[in-house]
Structure formats: C-alpha cells, structure tokens
Amino acid sequence: MNNDSRSFLSVGAFIFGVIALVFGSYAIANSAGDAHSLSTTSTAAVVDITLSEFKMTPEMVTVPPGDVTVRVTNGGTIAHSLTFVERNVATRDLQPGESQTITLKNVEAGDMTFICTIPGHADSGMKGMLMAVNGAPAAGSADAATPTTMSYQQMDQAMTDAALAFVNDPKGTFGGTPLEPIIKADGTKEFDLTAKIVDWEVSPGKIVKAWTYNGMVPGPEMRVDVGDKVEIVLTNELPESTSLHLHGIRVPNAMDGVDPYTQDPILPGATFTYAFTALEPAVGMYHSHHDAQTQVPNGMAGAFLIGDMPIPAVLAAKGITQVDKLVNMVLNDAGTIGLTLNGKSFPATEAYTMKVGQTMEVNYFNEGLMSHPMHLHQPTGWIIAKDGVPLIDPMPADTVVVAPGERYTVLYHFVDPGVWAWHCHILNHAEGPNGMFGMVTAVIVS
Numbered sequence: 001m002n003n004d005s006r007s008f009l010s011v012g013a014f015i016f017g018v019i020a021l022v023f024g025s026y027a028i029a030n031s032a033g034d035a036h037s038l039s040t041t042s043t044a045a046v047v048d049i050t051l052s053e054f055k056m057t058p059e060m061v062t063v064p065p066g067d068v069t070v071r072v073t074n075g076g077t078i079a080h081s082l083t084f085v086e087r088n089v090a091t092r093d094l095q096p097g098e099s100q101t102i103t104l105k106n107v108e109a110g111d112m113t114f115i116c117t118i119p120g121h122a123d124s125g126m127k128g129m130l131m132a133v134n135g136a137p138a139a140g141s142a143d144a145a146t147p148t149t150m151s152y153q154q155m156d157q158a159m160t161d162a163a164l165a166f167v168n169d170p171k172g173t174f175g176g177t178p179l180e181p182i183i184k185a186d187g188t189k190e191f192d193l194t195a196k197i198v199d200w201e202v203s204p205g206k207i208v209k210a211w212t213y214n215g216m217v218p219g220p221e222m223r224v225d226v227g228d229k230v231e232i233v234l235t236n237e238l239p240e241s242t243s244l245h246l247h248g249i250r251v252p253n254a255m256d257g258v259d260p261y262t263q264d265p266i267l268p269g270a271t272f273t274y275a276f277t278a279l280e281p282a283v284g285m286y287h288s289h290h291d292a293q294t295q296v297p298n299g300m301a302g303a304f305l306i307g308d309m310p311i312p313a314v315l316a317a318k319g320i321t322q323v324d325k326l327v328n329m330v331l332n333d334a335g336t337i338g339l340t341l342n343g344k345s346f347p348a349t350e351a352y353t354m355k356v357g358q359t360m361e362v363n364y365f366n367e368g369l370m371s372h373p374m375h376l377h378q379p380t381g382w383i384i385a386k387d388g389v390p391l392i393d394p395m396p397a398d399t400v401v402v403a404p405g406e407r408y409t410v411l412y413h414f415v416d417p418g419v420w421a422w423h424c425h426i427l428n429h430a431e432g433p434n435g436m437f438g439m440v441t442a443v444i445v446s
C-alpha cells in the first residue's frame with residue numbers, strides 16, 4: 001500500500017468517525033418479540049400501529065422491502081380503520097379496543113401512505129407513511145433500530161467496511177454521461193435515445209432491472225445552446241408504450257410528450273421524434289410521461305441543459321469566478337432503482353474529487369417520489385438558480401430541499417481539504433446500523 005492510498009484510507013476512516021448521523025429515532029413502534037434480529041436472511045417485517053383520535057402511532061415506520069405484517073389496534077374511543085392507499089389493503093372498521101392483522105406482500109423499496117378512511121379522520125391527522133428501505137431492520141420499531149443483536153464492535157466494523165468500500169473499491173459504470181448529437185446538414189442536433197430494460201448495478205452485487213434511456217441510469221446528459229434546432233429520436237424497446245416529457249424546457253405543445261393530449265403513445269417497437277428549437281436557457285430534465293410512476297423511478301430520467309448558467313457577480317468577492325466541475329445529481333427513491341444518487345446507492349456512488357480553491361456547480365434534479373434535503377458537509381453552497389431561472393440574489397444553503405420535479409443549481413467553492421460527506425439528510429435514506437447506504441456520496445478535496 002503506498003502512502004497515497006494509506007492516507008486515503010485513514011481519511012475515509014476519519015470522516016466516518018466524525019459523521020454524526022443519528023439513527024434509531026425514526027422507528028417508533030413496538031415490535032414483535034421475535035422480530036428483533038438484524039439478520040438479512042429474514043425479510044418478513046412486523047409492525048404495530050395504534051389508532052387514536054386523531055393520530056397514527058407511529059406516523060412513520062421503516063421496514064426492509066419484502067412482506068410486511070401490520071398489527072393494527074384501535075386504542076381510541078371511537079371507530080377507526082387503517083388503509084394502505086397505494087395497495088388498497090385495509091382493515092375493517094375497528095371498534096375501540098379491537099385489533100386486526102393485515103399483510104402487505106412483496107413491498108418494494110419506496111413509500112406507502114396509510115390513512116384512516118372514516119370521513120374526516122385522515123384530514124384530522126390520522127395518516128402516516130411506511131417506508132421500505134433496503135437494509136432497514138426487519139421490525140419497523142424502536143426496539144429493532146436499537147442494536148439489540150449487533151455488538152457495537154460489529155456495527156463499527158460494518159460501518160467501516162461500507163465507508164472504505166466507497167473510497168477503495170473499483171466503481172462500476174455510471175450513467176448520465178454526455179450524449180454527442182449527430183449534426184444534420186441544416187445544423188440540427190439529433191440525439192438518439194432507445195428506451196430499454198437492462199441489468200443495472202445499484203450497489204455492489206445488487207443488480208436490478210432498470211428501465212433506461214440508452215442502457216444507463218440516469219439517462220445520458222443532452223446539452224445544446226440557445227438557438228439550436230434539436231431532434232430527440234426515441235425508439236421504444238420497452239414492453240409498454242412510453243412518451244418523453246421535456247420538463248422545464250420551452251417546447252411547442254405537440255412536443256410536450258404527454259400522451260394522449262399531445263401525441264399518441266409510442267408503442268413498443270415504435271419510434272417518435274421530438275423536434276424543437278432551444279429558445280431559452282434551461283436546466284431541464286427529460287423523463288417518461290407514460291406509466292410514469294413505474295417508468296421514471298425505474299430509471300427513465302435524465303438531464304437536458306440549454307446554455308450556460310451565469311455566475312452571479314456578487315459571488316466573485318467569495319472567490320467564485322469560474323466553474324471547474326459541473327455535476328448533475330439526479331435523486332431517486334423508488335422503483336427498482338430505489339434510494340440513489342445518479343442511479344447508485346452508497347458505496348457504489350461516484351466520489352467527486354476537487355482541489356482547494358475550485359468550484360463545483362451542481363444541478364439537483366428530483367425524479368423520485370418524495371423530497372430530499374441534500375446536505376454537503378462543507379462548504380456552504382450558494383443556490384444560484386431555481387428550476388433553471390437565475391436568482392436575483394444567490395442564497396446560501398448547506399442543505400437544499402429538492403421536491404419531486406424541482407431543480408436547484410448550487411455552487412460549492414471548496415476551501416478546506418478532506419473527505420466531505422454529501423448526502424440526503426432524511427436519515428433513513430442515508431445511514432443505519434450497517435453504516436451509510438443509499439443517498440450518500442462524498443467530495444474528496446485535496
């Protein structure tokens with residue numbers, strides 16, 4: 001081992017020691033006595049939910065993907081019920097003191113809402129969320145989140161292994177790479193996309209069926225200048241129809257990609273060409289607008305950029321005069337891809353290297369189903385654009401909440417060396433008893 005890799009290792013171990021993410025406070029329910037094991041061989045989770053006026057206890061439950069047994073008790077004084085909205089799995093109306101056990105089969109990573117369907121009760125507060133997170137303990141409970149079977153030494157070792165894998169293990173293939181256009185005789189920039197399902201490695205050894213553009217997650221970056229004529233030629237090799245929406249990009253209505261309003265669905269085997277002129281600067285994204293809740297979280301989304309983002313003059317005084325690296329950061333939390341940054345879960349996420357004095361411009365794109373507060377430990381970022389529109393005054397933020405569909409453009413000017421963790425600050429998207437996972441990466445500043 002040479003000195004470089006040794007210092008790299010020790011830096012990785014060091015930052016791992018100082019990242020103080022609190023876990024354990026999320027899962028609140030009491031669990032079945034036999035569900036405390038953190039073993040990864042068991043996927044059946046057991047959750048207790050108590051109904052009362054007018055709340056669910058707990059309101060948020062975290063379980064691993066797989067089958068989930070939900071034991072529902074009415075601890076209130078009037079009738080209540082519990083329905084998992086997305087599954088249409090429900091209890092009967094339970095009288096005070098009554099219980100019923102219901103089962104959710106093959107829950108995939110992502111979120112599910114549960115409510116009381118008695119009129120007015122959900123609006124009064126009787127709603128909650130069950131979050132299926134890879135690697136979560138198998139009991140959705142405070143008891144399980146406490147390391148009852150894992151010694152602190154085992155936990156420390158698991159965390160160290162994941163952190164060192166991030167800095168030391170070879171990385172797989174990343175998506176979102178620039179797609180070079182074909183320049184046609186009249187100057188039109190033609191981008192060729194094929195929608196298809198491929199095997200995609202989300203994290204080391206975890207291969208999923210990704211729904212992709214050109215076989216990568218996110219889809220390739222497309223970039224043009226204001227005034228360019230653009231054609232996106234999309235061939236559909238999926239088992240479903242599809243269409244492609246240009247989100248945050250000014251296009252004629254017929255090119256908006258929303259079947260059946262603006263076009264017919266692109267049938268399996270068919271090709272459709274989106275043709276438009278890039279009229280205005282944009283930090284846009286493109287994604288499926290057909291069975292979107294399946295196709296987009298499964299991978300069908302990418303960045304489409306028009307023009308360059310100006311650097312606000314006021315930031316020059318802080319040493320920010322040029323952009324040394326542009327990073328598109330596509331957030332996802334559902335489908336086959338799950339909790340990921342650019343289609344990868346920690347430790348498979350890309351590590352970004354920067355030098356002191358350099359500036360990184362990040363475009364955050366949220367293509368998932370929930371908001372993600374993205375936090376870079378240092379330096380403080382400057383939000384310079386919202387949804388591609390420059391702000392009149394840049395806004396400082398060490399944490400940027402990016403809701404589904406939103407884009408934020410943030411400049412980070414690096415002043416201190418080290419490995420700086422960069423992650424979603426919803427903690428059960430980022431770190432658990434087995435260490436960091438999911439929506440975590442780092443910037444390595446030298």
Ligand SMILES: [Cu+2]
Nearest residue numbers: 372424426429
């Ligand atoms: Cu998150």
